[in-house]
Amino acid sequence: MYYNSLGEKVSRKRYREMLNAAKNRRELISAGLTNRRDLFKMGLLTATGMLVAKSGLSSRAWAQPFQQGIANLCAGAGLPASPPTGKFVEPLTIMPTAQTVASLSPAPTIAPNTAAGEVRAAPHQAPGLGFPFPPPKLYHFTQKAISASQSPSLPLQALWAFGDGAHTVSPGPTYVAHYGVPQLTRNTNGLPTVSHNNGFGLPSVTTHLHNAHNPSESDGNPCDFYEIGHFCDQYYPNVLAGFNSDHQPNGDINEALSTLWYHDHRVDFTAQNTYKGLVGFYLMFNQFDTGDETTGFRLPSYPQFDVPLVFADKVYDPTDGQLAFDLFSLDGILGDKFLVNGKIQPFFQVQPRRYRFRLLDTGPSRFYDYYLTNLNNLGAVNPFYVIANDGNLLPAPVQVQNVRIGPAERVDIIIDFRQFAGKTIYLENRLNQLNGMGPVNAGQCTDVNGNPEPTTLAAGQGNLLLQFRVSGTAVTDHSADPATQTFYPLPSTNVTPRITRTFKFDRLNGQWSINGQFMDCHTFRFQVQQNSVENWILENLTGDWTHPIHIHLEEHQILTRNRMPPPLAVERARKDVTQLHPNERTLLFFRFRDWLGKYPIHCHNVVHEDHAMMGLWHVQAQGDDVLVP
Amino acid sequence: MREPSRRNLLRLAALAPFAGGLLARSTAEAEVATKPSPREKIRNRNFPNVALRTQDGRTVRFYDDLVKDKVVTINFFYAQCEELCPLVTANLAKVQKALGDRMGRDIFMNSISLKPEHDSPEVLKHYAGMFDAQPGWTFLTGAPADIVLLRRSLGFTYPDPKVDQDVTQHIGNVRYGNEPLMLWSACPGMARAEWIAESVSWMIRPEAKVG
Numbered sequence: 099m100y101y102n103s104l105g106e107k108v109s110r111k112r113y114r115e116m117l118n119a120a121k122n123r124r125e126l127i128s129a130g131l132t133n134r135r136d137l138f139k140m141g142l143l144t145a146t147g148m149l150v151a152k153s154g155l156s157s158r159a160w161a162q163p164f165q166q167g168i169a170n171l172c173a174g175a176g177l178p179a180s181p182p183t184g185k186f187v188e189p190l191t192i193m194p195t196a197q198t199v200a201s202l203s204p205a206p207t208i209a210p211n212t213a214a215g216e217v218r219a220a221p222h223q224a225p226g227l228g229f230p231f232p233p234p235k236l237y238h239f240t241q242k243a244i245s246a247s248q249s250p251s252l253p254l255q256a257l258w259a260f261g262d263g264a265h266t267v268s269p270g271p272t273y274v275a276h277y278g279v280p281q282l283t284r285n286t287n288g289l290p291t292v293s294h295n296n297g298f299g300l301p302s303v304t305t306h307l308h309n310a311h312n313p314s315e316s317d318g319n320p321c322d323f324y325e326i327g328h329f330c331d332q333y334y335p336n337v338l339a340g341f342n343s344d345h346q347p348n349g350d351i352n353e354a355l356s357t358l359w360y361h362d363h364r365v366d367f368t369a370q371n372t373y374k375g376l377v378g379f380y381l382m383f384n385q386f387d388t389g390d391e392t393t394g395f396r397l398p399s400y401p402q403f404d405v406p407l408v409f410a411d412k413v414y415d416p417t418d419g420q421l422a423f424d425l426f427s428l429d430g431i432l433g434d435k436f437l438v439n440g441k442i443q444p445f446f447q448v449q450p451r452r453y454r455f456r457l458l459d460t461g462p463s464r465f466y467d468y469y470l471t472n473l474n475n476l477g478a479v480n481p482f483y484v485i486a487n488d489g490n491l492l493p494a495p496v497q498v499q500n501v502r503i504g505p506a507e508r509v510d511i512i513i514d515f516r517q518f519a520g521k522t523i524y525l526e527n528r529l530n531q532l533n534g535m536g537p538v539n540a541g542q543c544t545d546v547n548g549n550p551e552p553t554t555l556a557a558g559q560g561n562l563l564l565q566f567r568v569s570g571t572a573v574t575d576h577s578a579d580p581a582t583q584t585f586y587p588l589p590s591t592n593v594t595p596r597i598t599r600t601f602k603f604d605r606l607n608g609q610w611s612i613n614g615q616f617m618d619c620h621t622f623r624f625q626v627q628q629n630s631v632e633n634w635i636l637e638n639l640t641g642d643w644t645h646p647i648h649i650h651l652e653e654h655q656i657l658t659r660n661r662m663p664p665p666l667a668v669e670r671a672r673k674d675v676t677q678l679h680p681n682e683r684t685l686l687f688f689r690f691r692d693w694l695g696k697y698p699i700h701c702h703n704v705v706h707e708d709h710a711m712m713g714l715w716h717v718q719a720q721g722d723d724v725l726v727p
Numbered sequence: 728m729r730e731p732s733r734r735n736l737l738r739l740a741a742l743a744p745f746a747g748g749l750l751a752r753s754t755a756e757a758e759v760a761t762k763p764s765p766r767e768k769i770r771n772r773n774f775p776n777v778a779l780r781t782q783d784g785r786t787v788r789f790y791d792d793l794v795k796d797k798v799v800t801i802n803f804f805y806a807q808c809e810e811l812c813p814l815v816t817a818n819l820a821k822v823q824k825a826l827g828d829r830m831g832r833d834i835f836m837n838s839i840s841l842k843p844e845h846d847s848p849e850v851l852k853h854y855a856g857m858f859d860a861q862p863g864w865t866f867l868t869g870a871p872a873d874i875v876l877l878r879r880s881l882g883f884t885y886p887d888p889k890v891d892q893d894v895t896q897h898i899g900n901v902r903y904g905n906e907p908l909m910l911w912s913a914c915p916g917m918a919r920a921e922w923i924a925e926s927v928s929w930m931i932r933p934e935a936k937v938g
Contacts, residue, residue: 292908292932297765300910302929325933366912366926418762425911426773426882428900533886607811608885608898609915616915618922709900710915 180414183251185443196271217324223313235281240288249442256296257375270378286329298423306363314695320365321619342692357489369704396578430463430534445565450519451575461505467529483580486510487671495580504646506702520570528560536644610711617710627721650697654686777873782851805842821920831863905930
């Protein structure tokens with residue numbers, strides 16, 4: 099039985115045409131045929147602009163107004179085809195380092211300054227634990243509307259950005275933080291009234307610092323949102339986990355964090371607001387991960403050779419080239435344009451030496467499998483090193499030929515460009531994903547010839563994300579050889595948990611749920627006991643879907659996947675997002691330490707998150723015994 | 728909401744053969760129009776202006792009469808549904824209470840039947856009465872093809888065609904939104920009623936008047 103986008107039965111012939119659509123698009127893109135002239139030359143485009151021969155492409159056009167949630171597992175997410183864009187014509191943008199301010203007016207207060215328009219859930223916890231107030235570093239960030247270019251082929255885009263007083267950009271300025279130096283950011287909502295949202299986005303915000311070991315009132319909880327003109331002072335202690343519990347007074351060095359990010363987390367509107375641009379990096383350095391390749395672990399120096407990369411996939415309306423967002427998707431949103439640091443398919447001029455790249459997948463729903471590709475030698479295996487998972491340095495670098503991440507996950511890699519001196523190579527995503535369900539599963543889909551649709555695409559057939567132009571002139575490189583390095587050992591998991599809780603991720607009549615319940619800002623599911631160990635079982639009851647599950651406050655280690663240790667070396671790591679694969683059950687280890695207050699657990703496919711696949715819990719002096727919260 | 732005039736109904740009937748292309752800029756009017764505004768794009772993609780009938784037997788158009796210039800909720804149900812729908816509809820009755828006198832003035836609720844062949848206005852009237860539906864909460868039926876078009880346009884779908892065709896597994900979410908301000912999200916119909924009411928209330932913006 100075959101179905102079209104309306105869920106109607108169609109002939110096998112028509113079905114094949116539909117399957118061809120996605121495939122043709124990939125072929126056209128990989129053949130470099132992305133502008134009208136090329137298509138015209140190939141006889142694929144008529145003078146009136148209609149696609150011929152490869153007619154399947156039109157099955158993805160906006161012109162069919164009722165395509166959302168296209169009724170075929172293998173035929174794509176019903177998203178439109180963006181207009182053609184040039185590629186590798188613009189250099190990579192590097193986000194500026196965030197600038198501090200000398201003072202804030204009114205001065206920060208420990209209790210929320212509601213009279214001045216502050217919206218904060220509770221007084222700051224940090225000053226009571228010996229942290230200075232105000233802290234030595236102050237920032238004033240403001241969410242603002244900007245008009246910015248994401249490609250020379252497209253008009254200026256109406257985006258939302260973070261401004262630090264010196265720059266207002268999307269992605270936002272990169273924080274450079276140091277352990278032992280606490281800071282406070284005043285986040286002010288300076289967005290324009292909603293009538294200027296250009297089709298999506300709610301000007302009501304809360305900024306989460308993803309994976310920070312932060313007190314609840316500064317976490318950027320999805321329920322702590324505030325409206326235009328209001329602000330929230332967020333105290334970032336920049337302190338190691340354990341400082342107020344099992345590793346007093348400075349915390350456990352083996353819990354050091356490196357690559358964090360901040361993003362809007364407004365309940366029900368996170369997908370729209372982050373898609374519109376409210377994301378940025380937050381890097382943490384210490385005496386080992388110093389940002390200077392002549393000291394500590396001798397990792398490539400920031401910022402010249404240590405480069406944060408924000409990945410996002412987006413769709414542009416073919417009628418006017420404006421950023422488009424499907425407000426009515428429940429499954430997830432995929433783009434057909436791939437952006438790095440806010441530009442579609444940029445190039446980066448590099449020297450033949452080692453670089454550290456911090457790769458962040460901002461979604462909304464796309465998973466990536468990164469490879470290095472030389473288009474002139476597609477058979478070559480081009481290895482690189484993974485040094486950190488979710489921004490946490492591994493016990494030791496792991497050499498790989500590819501690494502896979504999902505929404506909100508990060509991976510730090512070291513590429514040694516000496517092997518590519520004088521050449522052009524690409525960072526390529528070879529993961530085959532057709533809709534919001536996640537990567538294509540083995541045996542799920544067949545192509546037009548009846549062959550299985552692969553999970554991994556052939557070299558050069560995936561999405562070319564970033565072009566590296568490697569100069570031929572040898573340079574000095576003081577960074578260490580990853581093959582010889584070790585970092586932090588993993589904290590022990592050989593501890594009996596106080597409780598093992600189970601979380602079942604499900605879809606009940608289309609309603610995303612955790613243990614049959616839904617997000618609600620006034621309902622707390624369970625209480626974790628401060629300074630205790632818990633094990634959490636995550637179970638995927640949604641069949642073919644993959645859910646990237648994120649838990650705030652504390653990192654976890656994956657003890658098992660389907661009762662076996664995680665098969666990949668890079669997953670023997672400290673994590674803050676765990677991909678829950680189809681029909682999978684994972685067992686996670688947590689130490690909840692130091693801070694009190696409310697935090698969420700949620701799916702970080704932000705479309706699922708916005709449709710209630712999230713729950714709140716508390717850390718309190720006394721824990722409860724709810725096994726299935 | 729007013730009764731469409733006889734002339735409008737005739738115009739609608741004349742357009743019926745083109746219903747599928749009606750919103751795809753197939754009319755002469757649309758062709759001369761300039762590029763659509765963001766609001767028009769959402770309307771074109773998601774709000775087919777199909778004719779529906781209410782529990783009071785009135786004929787209304789989906790966009791013009793139910794959505795345009797309003798803060799609304801939209802969900803799908805059918806009267807014979809025994810598992811999900813009574814839960815959700817009873818929940819929406821509580822939402823209606825929680826919204827108080829804003830119902831029918833600032834906020835309008837719309838429940839659309841997935842079994843229009845069975846759910847005549849009389850059936851809907853009876854069903855609405857069972858849940859004590861007050862003014863501002865409209866139960867709707869229509870031509871089966873129009874209902875399918877509405878359901879798909881509003882994203883009440885599954886990617887798996889088998890599940891999508893199974894009415895007993897229909898999507899239980901409640902969309903909420905502010906049409907003129909282009910704000911849309913959704914929450915589970917089985918979420919706590921007070922939470923649904925609070926979510927819908929976000930659509931009445933402090934900085935802008937509706938309509």
